[in-house]
Amino acid sequence: MQNKSNDPSLKDIFVASIDIGTNSTHLLIAQINEDLKSFTIKFTEKSTTRLGERDEEGNLREDAIQRVLTTLKRFKDYCMSYNVDTILAAATSAVRESPNGRDLISRIKDDIGFDIELISGVEEARLIYLGVLSGMALEDKSYVIIDIGGGSTELILANNQETKALTSSRVGAVRLKNDFFDENQLSKSRVNFLKTFIKGSLEPAVGKILKRLEKDETISLIATSGTASAIGNLIAYELTHTKQKMQGYIFSKNNLEMILQKLINMSDSEIRKVPLLSERRAEIIIPGALILDTSMDMLKARELILSERALREGLVVDWMIRKGMLQSRFSIQSNVRKTTVLHQAQKFGVDKLRSDKITKLAFRIYEQTRNILHNDQNDKGKNLLWAACYLFNCGKQINLSAYHKHSWYLIKNFDLLGYSQAETNIIASIVRYHRKSLPKKRHESWQSLHTKEDKNIVLEMSLILRLTAALDKRPDPTISSIDIKLINDHLSFQLIPSNFSQDILLEKWSLESCSDAVKELKDLKLIVS
Numbered sequence: 001m002q003n004k005s006n007d008p009s010l011k012d013i014f015v016a017s018i019d020i021g022t023n024s025t026h027l028l029i030a031q032i033n034e035d036l037k038s039f040t041i042k043f044t045e046k047s048t049t050r051l052g053e054r055d056e057e058g059n060l061r062e063d064a065i066q067r068v069l070t071t072l073k074r075f076k077d078y079c080m081s082y083n084v085d086t087i088l089a090a091a092t093s094a095v096r097e098s099p100n101g102r103d104l105i106s107r108i109k110d111d112i113g114f115d116i117e118l119i120s121g122v123e124e125a126r127l128i129y130l131g132v133l134s135g136m137a138l139e140d141k142s143y144v145i146i147d148i149g150g151g152s153t154e155l156i157l158a159n160n161q162e163t164k165a166l167t168s169s170r171v172g173a174v175r176l177k178n179d180f181f182d183e184n185q186l187s188k189s190r191v192n193f194l195k196t197f198i199k200g201s202l203e204p205a206v207g208k209i210l211k212r213l214e215k216d217e218t219i220s221l222i223a224t225s226g227t228a229s230a231i232g233n234l235i236a237y238e239l240t241h242t243k244q245k246m247q248g249y250i251f252s253k254n255n256l257e258m259i260l261q262k263l264i265n266m267s268d269s270e271i272r273k274v275p276l277l278s279e280r281r282a283e284i285i286i287p288g289a290l291i292l293d294t295s296m297d298m299l300k301a302r303e304l305i306l307s308e309r310a311l312r313e314g315l316v317v318d319w320m321i322r323k324g325m326l327q328s329r330f331s332i333q334s335n336v337r338k339t340t341v342l343h344q345a346q347k348f349g350v351d352k353l354r355s356d357k358i359t360k361l362a363f364r365i366y367e368q369t370r371n372i373l374h375n376d377q378n379d380k381g382k383n384l385l386w387a388a389c390y391l392f393n394c395g396k397q398i399n400l401s402a403y404h405k406h407s408w409y410l411i412k413n414f415d416l417l418g419y420s421q422a423e424t425n426i427i428a429s430i431v432r433y434h435r436k437s438l439p440k441k442r443h444e445s446w447q448s449l450h451t452k453e454d455k456n457i458v459l460e461m462s463l464i465l466r467l468t469a470a471l472d473k474r475p476d477p478t479i480s481s482i483d484i485k486l487i488n489d490h491l492s493f494q495l496i497p498s499n500f501s502q503d504i505l506l507e508k509w510s511l512e513s514c515s516d517a518v519k520e521l522k523d524l525k526l527i528v529s
Contacts, residue, residue: 121168
Protein backbone atom coordinates (compact mmCIF):
# COMPACT_ATOMS: atom_id res chain seq x y z
CA MET A 1 0.00 0.00 0.00
CA GLN A 2 1.10 3.54 -0.69
CA ASN A 3 0.92 5.94 2.24
CA LYS A 4 0.86 9.68 1.97
CA SER A 5 4.18 11.39 2.62
CA ASN A 6 4.70 13.31 5.85
CA ASP A 7 6.26 16.17 3.86
CA PRO A 8 4.14 19.23 4.81
CA SER A 9 4.88 20.84 1.44
CA LEU A 10 3.04 18.05 -0.39
CA LYS A 11 -0.23 19.39 -1.78
CA ASP A 12 -1.78 16.07 -2.69
CA ILE A 13 -4.95 15.10 -0.84
CA PHE A 14 -6.45 11.60 -0.71
CA VAL A 15 -10.23 11.33 -1.10
CA ALA A 16 -12.31 8.15 -1.19
CA SER A 17 -15.69 7.78 -2.86
CA ILE A 18 -18.05 4.88 -2.20
CA ASP A 19 -21.05 3.91 -4.32
CA ILE A 20 -23.56 1.55 -2.67
CA GLY A 21 -25.47 0.27 -5.69
CA THR A 22 -28.12 -2.30 -6.48
CA ASN A 23 -25.69 -4.98 -7.61
CA SER A 24 -22.30 -3.93 -6.25
CA THR A 25 -20.61 -1.68 -3.73
CA HIS A 26 -17.61 0.19 -5.12
CA LEU A 27 -14.66 2.02 -3.61
CA LEU A 28 -12.41 4.53 -5.36
CA ILE A 29 -9.43 6.28 -3.76
CA ALA A 30 -8.26 9.39 -5.58
CA GLN A 31 -5.13 11.49 -5.11
CA ILE A 32 -5.96 15.14 -5.75
CA ASN A 33 -3.29 17.50 -7.04
CA GLU A 34 -4.26 21.06 -6.15
CA ASP A 35 -1.66 22.56 -8.50
CA LEU A 36 -2.96 20.72 -11.57
CA LYS A 37 -6.59 20.95 -10.41
CA SER A 38 -7.04 17.26 -11.14
CA PHE A 39 -7.00 13.85 -9.55
CA THR A 40 -5.43 10.46 -10.16
CA ILE A 41 -7.15 7.20 -9.30
CA LYS A 42 -4.85 5.29 -6.97
CA PHE A 43 -7.00 2.34 -5.98
CA THR A 44 -10.35 0.74 -6.82
CA GLU A 45 -12.22 -2.19 -5.32
CA LYS A 46 -15.72 -3.61 -5.63
CA SER A 47 -17.81 -6.30 -4.02
CA THR A 48 -20.99 -7.90 -5.36
CA THR A 49 -23.37 -7.15 -2.48
CA ARG A 50 -26.70 -7.74 -4.30
CA LEU A 51 -28.88 -5.26 -2.44
CA GLY A 52 -31.38 -5.57 -5.30
CA GLU A 53 -32.46 -9.00 -4.05
CA ARG A 54 -35.19 -7.82 -1.68
CA ASP A 55 -37.87 -9.67 0.28
CA GLU A 56 -41.58 -9.84 -0.59
CA GLU A 57 -42.30 -6.51 1.13
CA GLY A 58 -39.53 -4.81 -0.82
CA ASN A 59 -37.17 -4.56 2.15
CA LEU A 60 -33.43 -5.06 1.89
CA ARG A 61 -32.65 -8.59 3.04
CA GLU A 62 -30.51 -9.13 6.11
CA ASP A 63 -27.97 -11.25 4.23
CA ALA A 64 -27.50 -8.43 1.68
CA ILE A 65 -27.16 -5.89 4.50
CA GLN A 66 -24.48 -8.02 6.13
CA ARG A 67 -22.60 -8.23 2.80
CA VAL A 68 -22.61 -4.43 2.58
CA LEU A 69 -21.44 -3.99 6.20
CA THR A 70 -18.63 -6.51 5.72
CA THR A 71 -17.58 -4.81 2.49
CA LEU A 72 -17.56 -1.35 4.05
CA LYS A 73 -15.42 -2.55 6.98
CA ARG A 74 -12.88 -3.74 4.43
CA PHE A 75 -13.13 -0.45 2.53
CA LYS A 76 -12.47 1.43 5.77
CA ASP A 77 -9.21 -0.49 6.18
CA TYR A 78 -8.16 0.46 2.64
CA CYS A 79 -8.93 4.12 3.36
CA MET A 80 -6.81 4.02 6.52
CA SER A 81 -3.94 2.43 4.57
CA TYR A 82 -3.95 5.37 2.14
CA ASN A 83 -4.37 7.98 4.90
CA VAL A 84 -7.56 9.16 3.22
CA ASP A 85 -8.54 12.67 4.28
CA THR A 86 -12.21 12.59 3.25
CA ILE A 87 -14.70 9.79 2.55
CA LEU A 88 -17.64 10.51 0.23
CA ALA A 89 -20.34 7.83 0.21
CA ALA A 90 -23.60 7.63 -1.70
CA ALA A 91 -26.43 5.10 -1.88
CA THR A 92 -28.59 4.80 -4.99
CA SER A 93 -31.84 3.17 -6.15
CA ALA A 94 -31.85 -0.05 -4.09
CA VAL A 95 -31.52 1.87 -0.81
CA ARG A 96 -33.70 4.84 -1.71
CA GLU A 97 -36.61 2.60 -2.82
CA SER A 98 -36.55 0.18 0.14
CA PRO A 99 -38.73 0.78 3.22
CA ASN A 100 -35.76 -0.12 5.43
CA GLY A 101 -33.20 1.78 3.36
CA ARG A 102 -32.69 4.45 5.99
CA ASP A 103 -32.24 1.75 8.61
CA LEU A 104 -29.24 0.52 6.60
CA ILE A 105 -27.81 4.04 6.52
CA SER A 106 -28.14 4.27 10.31
CA ARG A 107 -26.48 0.87 10.81
CA ILE A 108 -23.57 1.89 8.58
CA LYS A 109 -23.10 5.05 10.64
CA ASP A 110 -23.21 3.12 13.92
CA ASP A 111 -21.08 0.13 12.86
CA ILE A 112 -18.60 1.68 10.42
CA GLY A 113 -18.70 5.40 11.08
CA PHE A 114 -19.49 6.37 7.47
CA ASP A 115 -22.00 9.10 6.67
CA ILE A 116 -24.00 7.87 3.67
CA GLU A 117 -25.79 10.33 1.42
CA LEU A 118 -29.02 8.94 -0.03
CA ILE A 119 -29.14 10.54 -3.46
CA SER A 120 -32.09 10.93 -5.82
CA GLY A 121 -32.11 9.60 -9.36
CA VAL A 122 -31.64 13.10 -10.80
CA GLU A 123 -28.72 13.79 -8.46
CA GLU A 124 -27.22 10.46 -9.47
CA ALA A 125 -27.50 11.55 -13.11
CA ARG A 126 -25.78 14.88 -12.34
CA LEU A 127 -22.86 13.14 -10.61
CA ILE A 128 -22.51 10.66 -13.47
CA TYR A 129 -22.21 13.63 -15.84
CA LEU A 130 -19.43 15.16 -13.71
CA GLY A 131 -17.62 11.82 -13.66
CA VAL A 132 -17.75 11.53 -17.45
CA LEU A 133 -16.48 15.12 -17.81
CA SER A 134 -13.42 14.27 -15.72
CA GLY A 135 -12.26 11.57 -18.10
CA MET A 136 -13.42 12.43 -21.60
CA ALA A 137 -12.85 15.49 -23.79
CA LEU A 138 -16.28 16.33 -25.18
CA GLU A 139 -16.66 18.31 -28.37
CA ASP A 140 -18.94 21.34 -28.71
CA LYS A 141 -22.08 19.32 -29.46
CA SER A 142 -24.81 17.38 -27.67
CA TYR A 143 -24.25 14.02 -26.03
CA VAL A 144 -26.57 11.57 -24.37
CA ILE A 145 -24.92 9.74 -21.48
CA ILE A 146 -26.51 6.43 -20.49
CA ASP A 147 -25.72 4.63 -17.26
CA ILE A 148 -27.40 1.23 -16.85
CA GLY A 149 -27.37 0.36 -13.19
CA GLY A 150 -28.85 -2.55 -11.33
CA GLY A 151 -32.08 -0.80 -10.37
CA SER A 152 -32.27 2.27 -12.59
CA THR A 153 -31.08 3.71 -15.88
CA GLU A 154 -29.91 7.32 -16.03
CA LEU A 155 -30.08 9.28 -19.29
CA ILE A 156 -28.38 12.68 -19.42
CA LEU A 157 -28.50 15.19 -22.28
CA ALA A 158 -25.45 17.43 -22.02
CA ASN A 159 -22.52 19.08 -23.73
CA ASN A 160 -19.07 20.10 -22.48
CA GLN A 161 -20.54 23.11 -20.66
CA GLU A 162 -23.84 22.10 -19.08
CA THR A 163 -26.58 19.53 -18.67
CA LYS A 164 -29.83 20.03 -20.59
CA ALA A 165 -31.79 17.10 -19.18
CA LEU A 166 -31.20 14.81 -16.18
CA THR A 167 -33.41 11.72 -16.00
CA SER A 168 -33.63 8.47 -14.05
CA SER A 169 -35.91 5.56 -14.99
CA ARG A 170 -36.83 2.61 -12.78
CA VAL A 171 -35.49 -0.05 -15.12
CA GLY A 172 -32.11 -1.69 -14.52
CA ALA A 173 -30.29 -4.92 -15.25
CA VAL A 174 -30.90 -6.51 -11.83
CA ARG A 175 -34.50 -5.28 -11.57
CA LEU A 176 -35.29 -6.64 -15.05
CA LYS A 177 -33.64 -9.96 -14.28
CA ASN A 178 -35.48 -10.39 -10.97
CA ASP A 179 -38.89 -9.45 -12.40
CA PHE A 180 -38.92 -11.18 -15.79
CA PHE A 181 -36.18 -13.79 -16.19
CA ASP A 182 -36.27 -17.47 -15.30
CA GLU A 183 -34.02 -20.40 -16.12
CA ASN A 184 -35.59 -20.95 -19.54
CA GLN A 185 -33.94 -19.79 -22.74
CA LEU A 186 -35.48 -16.61 -24.15
CA SER A 187 -37.91 -17.01 -27.05
CA LYS A 188 -38.29 -14.39 -29.77
CA SER A 189 -41.69 -13.34 -28.42
CA ARG A 190 -40.25 -13.01 -24.89
CA VAL A 191 -37.44 -10.80 -26.20
CA ASN A 192 -39.98 -8.59 -27.99
CA PHE A 193 -42.04 -8.33 -24.79
CA LEU A 194 -38.98 -7.29 -22.78
CA LYS A 195 -38.01 -4.65 -25.35
CA THR A 196 -41.56 -3.28 -25.26
CA PHE A 197 -41.46 -3.13 -21.46
CA ILE A 198 -38.07 -1.38 -21.51
CA LYS A 199 -39.31 1.07 -24.12
CA GLY A 200 -42.33 1.94 -21.99
CA SER A 201 -40.11 2.46 -18.94
CA LEU A 202 -37.72 4.75 -20.82
CA GLU A 203 -40.25 6.71 -22.88
CA PRO A 204 -40.67 9.64 -20.43
CA ALA A 205 -36.88 10.11 -20.18
CA VAL A 206 -36.23 9.74 -23.91
CA GLY A 207 -39.16 12.05 -24.69
CA LYS A 208 -37.71 14.72 -22.40
CA ILE A 209 -34.33 14.45 -24.13
CA LEU A 210 -35.70 14.56 -27.68
CA LYS A 211 -37.88 17.55 -26.80
CA ARG A 212 -34.83 19.53 -25.67
CA LEU A 213 -32.77 18.86 -28.78
CA GLU A 214 -32.53 21.56 -31.41
CA LYS A 215 -34.26 20.87 -34.73
CA ASP A 216 -32.24 18.36 -36.84
CA GLU A 217 -29.60 18.19 -34.08
CA THR A 218 -27.69 14.92 -33.96
CA ILE A 219 -26.34 13.38 -30.78
CA SER A 220 -23.44 11.18 -29.79
CA LEU A 221 -23.99 8.45 -27.22
CA ILE A 222 -21.70 7.78 -24.24
CA ALA A 223 -22.28 4.66 -22.16
CA THR A 224 -20.98 4.10 -18.64
CA SER A 225 -21.43 1.26 -16.12
CA GLY A 226 -20.18 -2.30 -15.77
CA THR A 227 -22.82 -3.60 -18.18
CA ALA A 228 -21.64 -1.40 -21.04
CA SER A 229 -17.98 -2.18 -20.37
CA ALA A 230 -18.69 -5.93 -20.24
CA ILE A 231 -20.46 -5.72 -23.61
CA GLY A 232 -17.51 -3.75 -25.00
CA ASN A 233 -15.14 -6.47 -23.83
CA LEU A 234 -17.24 -9.16 -25.53
CA ILE A 235 -17.35 -7.16 -28.76
CA ALA A 236 -13.60 -6.49 -28.76
CA TYR A 237 -12.97 -10.20 -28.21
CA GLU A 238 -15.42 -11.21 -30.94
CA LEU A 239 -13.81 -8.78 -33.41
CA THR A 240 -10.36 -10.13 -32.42
CA HIS A 241 -9.14 -6.66 -31.50
CA THR A 242 -5.97 -6.58 -29.45
CA LYS A 243 -6.61 -6.22 -25.72
CA GLN A 244 -8.54 -3.01 -25.20
CA LYS A 245 -8.95 -0.55 -22.37
CA MET A 246 -12.65 0.20 -22.32
CA GLN A 247 -12.25 3.94 -21.69
CA GLY A 248 -12.90 5.53 -25.09
CA TYR A 249 -13.66 2.25 -26.87
CA ILE A 250 -16.24 2.69 -29.65
CA PHE A 251 -18.62 0.05 -30.92
CA SER A 252 -21.62 0.10 -33.25
CA LYS A 253 -25.22 -0.94 -32.72
CA ASN A 254 -24.59 -3.74 -35.21
CA ASN A 255 -21.78 -4.97 -32.94
CA LEU A 256 -24.14 -4.86 -29.95
CA GLU A 257 -26.91 -6.74 -31.78
CA MET A 258 -24.43 -9.43 -32.85
CA ILE A 259 -23.34 -10.05 -29.24
CA LEU A 260 -26.88 -9.82 -27.88
CA GLN A 261 -28.20 -12.41 -30.32
CA LYS A 262 -25.28 -14.69 -29.55
CA LEU A 263 -26.03 -14.45 -25.81
CA ILE A 264 -29.76 -15.03 -26.33
CA ASN A 265 -28.98 -18.23 -28.23
CA MET A 266 -26.92 -19.55 -25.31
CA SER A 267 -28.17 -21.36 -22.23
CA ASP A 268 -27.58 -19.95 -18.75
CA SER A 269 -24.87 -22.51 -18.10
CA GLU A 270 -23.11 -21.58 -21.36
CA ILE A 271 -23.21 -17.86 -20.51
CA ARG A 272 -21.72 -18.55 -17.08
CA LYS A 273 -18.77 -20.23 -18.80
CA VAL A 274 -17.90 -17.17 -20.91
CA PRO A 275 -14.41 -16.29 -19.58
CA LEU A 276 -14.85 -12.51 -19.95
CA LEU A 277 -17.89 -12.45 -17.63
CA SER A 278 -17.90 -12.82 -13.87
CA GLU A 279 -20.58 -15.10 -12.44
CA ARG A 280 -22.75 -12.19 -11.31
CA ARG A 281 -22.25 -10.22 -14.55
CA ALA A 282 -23.24 -13.32 -16.54
CA GLU A 283 -26.60 -13.36 -14.71
CA ILE A 284 -27.50 -9.81 -15.77
CA ILE A 285 -25.67 -9.33 -19.07
CA ILE A 286 -28.71 -10.05 -21.28
CA PRO A 287 -31.07 -7.72 -19.35
CA GLY A 288 -28.42 -5.00 -19.45
CA ALA A 289 -27.76 -5.52 -23.17
CA LEU A 290 -31.50 -5.38 -23.92
CA ILE A 291 -31.76 -2.02 -22.12
CA LEU A 292 -28.77 -0.67 -24.05
CA ASP A 293 -30.05 -1.96 -27.39
CA THR A 294 -33.56 -0.57 -26.83
CA SER A 295 -32.12 2.79 -25.73
CA MET A 296 -30.06 3.03 -28.92
CA ASP A 297 -33.18 2.25 -30.98
CA MET A 298 -35.16 4.97 -29.24
CA LEU A 299 -32.36 7.55 -29.59
CA LYS A 300 -31.57 6.47 -33.18
CA ALA A 301 -27.92 6.03 -32.18
CA ARG A 302 -25.77 3.91 -34.48
CA GLU A 303 -22.67 3.76 -32.25
CA LEU A 304 -21.49 4.68 -28.78
CA ILE A 305 -18.30 5.43 -26.89
CA LEU A 306 -17.54 3.91 -23.50
CA SER A 307 -16.63 5.87 -20.39
CA GLU A 308 -15.22 4.02 -17.41
CA ARG A 309 -15.77 7.11 -15.25
CA ALA A 310 -19.19 7.78 -13.76
CA LEU A 311 -20.75 8.26 -10.30
CA ARG A 312 -17.69 7.57 -8.14
CA GLU A 313 -15.51 10.00 -10.05
CA GLY A 314 -18.40 12.46 -10.10
CA LEU A 315 -18.47 12.47 -6.30
CA VAL A 316 -14.80 13.49 -6.31
CA VAL A 317 -15.33 16.25 -8.89
CA ASP A 318 -18.34 17.58 -6.99
CA TRP A 319 -16.29 17.67 -3.77
CA MET A 320 -13.47 19.55 -5.56
CA ILE A 321 -15.97 22.13 -6.82
CA ARG A 322 -17.47 22.61 -3.34
CA LYS A 323 -13.97 23.05 -1.89
CA GLY A 324 -13.09 25.73 -4.45
CA MET A 325 -10.45 23.61 -6.18
CA LEU A 326 -12.36 23.90 -9.45
CA GLN A 327 -13.93 27.18 -10.52
CA SER A 328 -16.88 25.44 -12.17
CA ARG A 329 -18.20 22.03 -13.08
CA PHE A 330 -16.64 22.14 -16.53
CA SER A 331 -13.24 23.66 -15.71
CA ILE A 332 -11.92 20.11 -15.25
CA GLN A 333 -13.15 19.40 -18.78
CA SER A 334 -11.30 22.29 -20.41
CA ASN A 335 -7.84 20.88 -19.72
CA VAL A 336 -8.49 17.17 -19.22
CA ARG A 337 -6.09 16.10 -21.99
CA LYS A 338 -3.29 18.41 -20.92
CA THR A 339 -3.62 17.43 -17.28
CA THR A 340 -3.54 13.67 -17.87
CA VAL A 341 -0.47 13.90 -20.13
CA LEU A 342 1.41 16.06 -17.64
CA HIS A 343 0.43 13.67 -14.82
CA GLN A 344 1.90 10.69 -16.64
CA ALA A 345 5.02 12.56 -17.74
CA GLN A 346 5.62 13.70 -14.16
CA LYS A 347 5.05 10.17 -12.87
CA PHE A 348 7.90 8.81 -14.99
CA GLY A 349 10.32 11.63 -14.33
CA VAL A 350 10.09 13.35 -17.70
CA ASP A 351 11.70 16.82 -17.72
CA LYS A 352 8.82 19.23 -18.42
CA LEU A 353 11.00 22.16 -19.49
CA ARG A 354 12.83 19.97 -21.96
CA SER A 355 9.52 18.59 -23.22
CA ASP A 356 8.27 22.14 -23.74
CA LYS A 357 11.37 22.82 -25.85
CA ILE A 358 10.91 19.62 -27.88
CA THR A 359 7.25 20.39 -28.52
CA LYS A 360 8.02 23.87 -29.87
CA LEU A 361 10.69 22.41 -32.14
CA ALA A 362 8.33 19.67 -33.37
CA PHE A 363 5.63 22.21 -34.17
CA ARG A 364 8.12 24.31 -36.18
CA ILE A 365 8.94 21.27 -38.28
CA TYR A 366 5.23 20.44 -38.54
CA GLU A 367 4.29 23.91 -39.83
CA GLN A 368 7.14 24.11 -42.34
CA THR A 369 6.53 20.64 -43.76
CA ARG A 370 2.77 20.87 -44.31
CA ASN A 371 1.91 19.06 -47.57
CA ILE A 372 5.51 17.81 -47.67
CA LEU A 373 5.95 15.40 -44.75
CA HIS A 374 2.29 15.41 -43.76
CA ASN A 375 -1.21 16.27 -44.95
CA ASP A 376 -2.78 16.81 -41.54
CA GLN A 377 -5.73 18.94 -42.62
CA ASN A 378 -7.71 19.10 -39.36
CA ASP A 379 -4.76 19.21 -36.88
CA LYS A 380 -5.72 15.81 -35.46
CA GLY A 381 -2.17 14.57 -35.97
CA LYS A 382 -0.72 17.74 -34.46
CA ASN A 383 -2.75 17.34 -31.28
CA LEU A 384 -1.62 13.72 -30.88
CA LEU A 385 1.97 14.71 -31.71
CA TRP A 386 1.81 17.16 -28.79
CA ALA A 387 1.09 14.30 -26.38
CA ALA A 388 3.80 12.15 -27.95
CA CYS A 389 6.37 14.93 -27.46
CA TYR A 390 5.71 14.93 -23.71
CA LEU A 391 5.62 11.16 -23.30
CA PHE A 392 8.17 9.69 -25.71
CA ASN A 393 10.91 9.68 -23.09
CA CYS A 394 8.88 7.99 -20.32
CA GLY A 395 10.38 4.55 -21.02
CA LYS A 396 13.95 5.71 -20.36
CA GLN A 397 13.62 4.85 -16.68
CA ILE A 398 13.12 1.21 -17.67
CA ASN A 399 15.65 0.68 -20.45
CA LEU A 400 17.64 3.40 -22.20
CA SER A 401 18.63 1.50 -25.34
CA ALA A 402 15.09 0.32 -26.18
CA TYR A 403 13.14 3.07 -24.44
CA HIS A 404 10.86 3.68 -27.45
CA LYS A 405 9.39 0.16 -27.03
CA HIS A 406 8.94 0.59 -23.28
CA SER A 407 7.40 4.04 -23.81
CA TRP A 408 4.94 2.47 -26.26
CA TYR A 409 3.91 -0.15 -23.69
CA LEU A 410 3.53 2.39 -20.89
CA ILE A 411 1.48 4.84 -22.97
CA LYS A 412 -0.78 2.07 -24.30
CA ASN A 413 -1.56 1.08 -20.71
CA PHE A 414 -1.85 4.61 -19.28
CA ASP A 415 -5.21 6.04 -18.33
CA LEU A 416 -4.93 8.87 -20.87
CA LEU A 417 -8.13 10.67 -19.96
CA GLY A 418 -9.77 12.60 -22.75
CA TYR A 419 -8.28 10.35 -25.41
CA SER A 420 -10.13 7.48 -27.05
CA GLN A 421 -8.52 4.05 -27.18
CA ALA A 422 -7.75 4.61 -30.87
CA GLU A 423 -6.07 7.95 -30.10
CA THR A 424 -4.06 6.38 -27.27
CA ASN A 425 -2.86 3.69 -29.68
CA ILE A 426 -1.82 6.39 -32.17
CA ILE A 427 0.14 8.36 -29.55
CA ALA A 428 1.87 5.18 -28.35
CA SER A 429 2.75 4.18 -31.92
CA ILE A 430 4.08 7.65 -32.82
CA VAL A 431 6.46 7.17 -29.89
CA ARG A 432 7.26 3.57 -30.87
CA TYR A 433 8.38 4.55 -34.37
CA HIS A 434 10.21 7.80 -33.67
CA ARG A 435 13.53 5.93 -33.68
CA LYS A 436 15.15 2.80 -35.06
CA SER A 437 12.94 0.53 -37.22
CA LEU A 438 9.93 1.64 -39.22
CA PRO A 439 6.60 -0.23 -38.86
CA LYS A 440 6.34 -3.88 -39.83
CA LYS A 441 3.12 -5.88 -40.23
CA ARG A 442 4.10 -8.30 -37.47
CA HIS A 443 4.54 -5.55 -34.84
CA GLU A 444 1.83 -5.54 -32.18
CA SER A 445 2.00 -1.73 -32.13
CA TRP A 446 1.19 -1.63 -35.86
CA GLN A 447 -1.58 -4.21 -35.53
CA SER A 448 -3.26 -2.08 -32.83
CA LEU A 449 -4.00 0.57 -35.48
CA HIS A 450 -7.28 -0.42 -37.13
CA THR A 451 -7.74 2.20 -39.86
CA LYS A 452 -5.69 3.48 -42.77
CA GLU A 453 -6.07 7.04 -41.43
CA ASP A 454 -4.63 6.05 -38.03
CA LYS A 455 -1.64 4.36 -39.67
CA ASN A 456 -1.01 7.37 -41.89
CA ILE A 457 -1.04 9.73 -38.89
CA VAL A 458 1.49 7.49 -37.13
CA LEU A 459 3.80 7.39 -40.16
CA GLU A 460 3.75 11.17 -40.63
CA MET A 461 3.85 12.31 -37.01
CA SER A 462 6.47 9.73 -35.97
CA LEU A 463 8.71 11.02 -38.78
CA ILE A 464 8.36 14.56 -37.43
CA LEU A 465 9.11 13.33 -33.90
CA ARG A 466 12.11 11.38 -35.25
CA LEU A 467 13.54 14.55 -36.79
CA THR A 468 12.80 16.54 -33.63
CA ALA A 469 14.34 13.99 -31.25
CA ALA A 470 17.44 13.89 -33.43
CA LEU A 471 17.97 17.57 -32.61
CA ASP A 472 17.48 17.03 -28.87
CA LYS A 473 20.88 15.68 -27.92
CA ARG A 474 21.83 18.06 -25.12
CA PRO A 475 20.01 19.29 -22.02
CA ASP A 476 20.32 22.97 -22.97
CA PRO A 477 18.76 24.44 -26.13
CA THR A 478 21.19 24.52 -29.04
CA ILE A 479 18.90 25.25 -32.00
CA SER A 480 17.11 28.61 -32.10
CA SER A 481 15.32 28.08 -35.40
CA ILE A 482 15.03 25.86 -38.46
CA ASP A 483 14.56 26.84 -42.09
CA ILE A 484 13.10 24.02 -44.19
CA LYS A 485 12.78 24.16 -47.97
CA LEU A 486 11.74 21.64 -50.61
CA ILE A 487 13.71 21.93 -53.83
CA ASN A 488 12.65 19.28 -56.34
CA ASP A 489 13.13 16.03 -54.39
CA HIS A 490 15.60 17.52 -51.90
CA LEU A 491 14.37 18.44 -48.40
CA SER A 492 16.79 21.01 -47.02
CA PHE A 493 17.14 21.65 -43.27
CA GLN A 494 19.16 24.73 -42.30
CA LEU A 495 19.88 24.76 -38.56
CA ILE A 496 20.46 28.07 -36.80
CA PRO A 497 22.21 27.71 -33.41
CA SER A 498 21.11 29.54 -30.28
CA ASN A 499 24.62 30.96 -30.03
CA PHE A 500 26.47 31.63 -33.29
CA SER A 501 29.76 30.58 -31.71
CA GLN A 502 28.24 27.22 -30.77
CA ASP A 503 29.28 24.05 -32.59
CA ILE A 504 26.20 22.09 -33.75
CA LEU A 505 27.98 19.32 -35.65
CA LEU A 506 26.45 16.77 -33.24
CA GLU A 507 22.91 17.92 -34.12
CA LYS A 508 23.69 17.94 -37.84
CA TRP A 509 25.10 14.42 -37.73
CA SER A 510 22.13 13.20 -35.71
CA LEU A 511 19.63 14.76 -38.11
CA GLU A 512 21.42 13.23 -41.11
CA SER A 513 20.88 9.80 -39.52
CA CYS A 514 17.16 10.27 -40.33
CA SER A 515 17.90 10.31 -44.08
CA ASP A 516 16.90 6.68 -44.67
CA ALA A 517 13.52 7.13 -42.96
CA VAL A 518 12.78 10.32 -44.95
CA LYS A 519 13.73 8.54 -48.17
CA GLU A 520 11.68 5.41 -47.45
CA LEU A 521 8.54 7.19 -46.21
CA LYS A 522 8.49 10.27 -48.47
CA ASP A 523 10.99 9.48 -51.25
CA LEU A 524 12.91 12.66 -50.49
CA LYS A 525 16.63 13.24 -50.02
CA LEU A 526 17.47 14.96 -46.73
CA ILE A 527 20.06 17.76 -46.91
CA VAL A 528 21.36 19.28 -43.66
CA SER A 529 23.31 22.53 -43.48
